[in-house]
Amino acid sequence: MSANEKILEVRNLKTYFFTNVGVVKAVDGGTFHLKKGQALGIVGESGSGKSVTSLSILRLVPKPAGRIVEGEILYRGEDLVKKSQKEMREYRGNRLFMISQDPMTSLNPVFTIGNQIGEAIRKRQKLNGNDLKEKIIEMLKLVHIRASETRVHAYPHQFSGGMKQRAMISMALACQPEILIADEPTTALDVTIQAQILKLMMEVREQYQTSIILITHDLGVIARFCDYVLVMYAGKIVERADVKTLFKGNRHPYTRGLINSLPHLGKKQRRLETIKGQPPDLLNLTGGCPFEPRCDYSVERCSVEYPPVESAGKGHLLSCWRWREI
Amino acid sequence: MQRYLIKRSFQSLIVILGITVIVFMILHLTGDPTDLLLPPEAGPEERELLRHELGLDKPIYVQYLEYIKNICHGDFGQSFRYQTPAFSVVMGALPATIELTMAAMILSIVVALPIGIISAIRPRSYYDTLGMTFALLGQSIPVYWAGLMLILLFAVTLGWLPSTGRGGIKHLILPAVTLGMFSTAAIARFTRSSMIDVLDADYIRTARIKGLSEHIVVLKHAFKNASIPVLTMTSLQFGRMLSGAVITETIFSWPGVGRIAVQAIYNRDFPVVQTVVLVASVIFVGINFMVDIIYTYLDPRIKYT
C-alpha cells in the first residue's frame, strides 16, 4: 500500500436530524478524505457538525431522529453508508475507533476498567484468564497509568478525568484501528493533562501509523498536531487546506476570524479579536451562506446563494463568493 | 461494611418495633374482642372474667409491654379463637403464602424483563406498543376483578385449571397470575424507561464503538446499569404483593397468611393479627436489607459506611 492511499473518502455526506421542530442539517454536504498515517483536523464552533461527522463515519448517528440522508463514506473503497449495523461491527473497533469528548461519561460505571479494556483486546485476540489480564496491564502501562496491576480492578469512578481518557486511549491501542477519531479528547481536561494526552496520541500515531481525525476547537492543537484541516461552519466545510496554508494563506472570512481570535504569544495585543454575532440556528437556515450575517465582507449575493466549492491552490478548497478579494 | 450491617440491623429492629406499636394501638381501637368470643346472652361478670383472663383489663401500655416481653421469650400469645399459639397459626399458613408470592414474583420478573428490554430497544415499534398496552392494562385492572375473570375463563368456561385451594403447579397458576399481574406491568414499564435512559448514555456508545455485539451492549452494558433502579422498583413490589396476597388468597381460597389475617381481623383475634403483621414486616424489612446489599454488587459506586 502506498503512503498516499486514501483510506477514507467521504463524499457529499448529509446527516440530518428530523426533530419535532424541524429538520436540523447537522452535516450538509461534507466531502473530504484521509490518507494513511495522516492527521486530519476538524475545527469549528460548537454545533457546527464536527461530532455528527465522526458519528456518521462510525454509523452511530443518534437514532431515531438522526439519519444519513445522502452521500458515501468509502473505507478502502467500501461504502459504509450501505452497510448494516451488523456489518458495521466488523469495522468498529479494529478499523475505526473513536475517543469521545467526555471521558467522565464514556466509560461504563459498573464494570472495571480492566473488563472494559479486555473487551477491546478480545476483539482482536481471543485471550482469556491470566493472559488477558497480562495484556490489559500491558495496555495500561502503554498509556502510562501507574500501578496498573491494581488499577486493572479499579472502577471508572476511582479514576481521574485524565486517567479515564488514557484508559480510552488504551482501548484504542488494544483495537489498533486504522483510523482513530478523537472528538475533542482534551476539552474536558486540565491544561497540563491536555498536553499529556495529545503527546500520547502523537506517540500512537507514530508507532502504529494510525490515521487520525482530530476534532477540536483549539487551533493551537491543530497547529501542532495536524497535517490537513477542515473548517466547519453550520454543517458545511467552508475551507480546507494543509495546516500551513490554513494559518498563513487562508481565504475564508470565518477561518480568518478563528485565527485572529487566537492569542499570539510574545506579541503585544490590546485585546483578542472575536467573531461578532452568534452561531446560526440550524433550523432557520436560508439558501445563502450561513456566515453572511456575521461576515464583514458580505454582499447581497451572499444571503441568497450558497457559494460553490472553489480551488484556491493545491489541496486548498473553500466556499466563499469573495475569496479572491480577501 | 460490618459497621453498616450492625447499624442497619439496629434500624430494622426499630422499624419493626414501631410497626408493632402502631398495630397494637389500632387493633385496640377497633373494639372489644369479647363481643365476638362470648355468646350474646352472656352477662357482665362473665365478660369481665374473660377480659381478665385475656389480660384486656390492664392499661394498654402494660398490655403492650407484656406483649413485647412475651415475644422476647418466643411467646406470641394464644389465638383467641383457636386456643392455640398464634405463632403456629401464622407459621402454618406461611409456606402457602411464600409459595404464592415467590411464584408471582418469579413470573413477574421473567415476563416483565424481556418485555421491558425489547420495548426499550425498539421504542415505538409494534412490539413496544403492544407490550406497553398490556402493561397499562395490567396496572389498571383491579386484582379482584382480574382474579374473578381468570376463574371464569380458565376454571369455569374452559375447565383447564382449578379455581380454589392449594395443590400442585396447576393450583398455583391462576392465583400467581392474579397476584403478579400488577407487578409484571409495573416492572416491565420501569425496565423499559430505565433501559431507554441507559441506552442513551455515552458508555453505551463506547461499547458500540468497540464493535461489541448488540447482545453484549444491551444485556451486559445497558442492563446492569438499568437493573439498579429496576431492583428498587421490584423490592417495592414485594411489599405490594404481601398486601395483594390478602385479596388473592381470599378469592382463590388459598390457605395462606392473607386469609388467616382476614379471618383474624373479623374475629378480633388480636394475637393472630399482631403476629401476621409482625411476620410480614420482618419479611419486608429483611428483603429491603438484602436488596441494599445487592446494590453494592451491582453498582461499585455504592458504598455503605
Ligand SMILES: Nc1ncnc2c1ncn2[C@@H]1O[C@H](COP(=O)(O)OP(=O)(O)O)[C@@H](O)[C@H]1O
Ligand atoms: N441527537 C440529536 N438530535 C437533534 N439534533 C442534534 C442531535 N445531535 C446533534 N444535533 C444537532 O446537530 C448539530 C451539530 O452537532 P455536533 O456535531 O454535535 O456539533 P459539534 O460541532 O459541536 O460537535 C447541532 O446543531 C446539534 O443541535
Ligand SMILES: [Mg+2]
Ligand atoms: Mg461535538
